Structures are given as C-alpha cells and as structure tokens.
Amino acid sequence: MPQLDTSTWFITITSMILALFILFQSKLTNHMFYLSPSHKGMKPIAHNTPWEKKWTKIYLPLSLPQH
Secondary structure (H helix, E strand, O other), X not given: OOOXXXXXXXXXXXXXXXXXXXXXXXXXXXXXXXXXXXXXXXOOOOOOOHHHOXXXXXXXXXXXXXX
16 A cells, blocks of 8 residues: 655645635625714714504503403
C-alpha cells in the first residue's frame, strides 16, 4: 500500500486560510457601515386611528354586575 504524501498539506492549508481571509476582507469592504452612530430623538409618533375619537369600554365577564 502506498504511503500518503503529506508534504504539501501545510502549504495547501495555509494558502486556503489566506485566500479565505482575503475573500472575507474584500466582502466586508464592500459594505457601508456607519462610522459614528448618533442618537436620534425618540419623539412619540401620533397615529390617527378611528378608535381614539370614540368612547369605548371593554366589559370583562367578571366585571359585570351579579344577578
């Protein structure tokens, strides 16, 4: 049975890791990241909903008067 030649494994694995590193670095440089995130004022947004103008009340079964 022939012996497995492992003399090229180191250079193969090293070049693969280097190629993956370069690939991921080139992918990350294509994205635009915010350099300094600033805090924006959190003002409450007023939603105009039709049920805000009506008088509504929810009656729960336990809050009804006893007979």
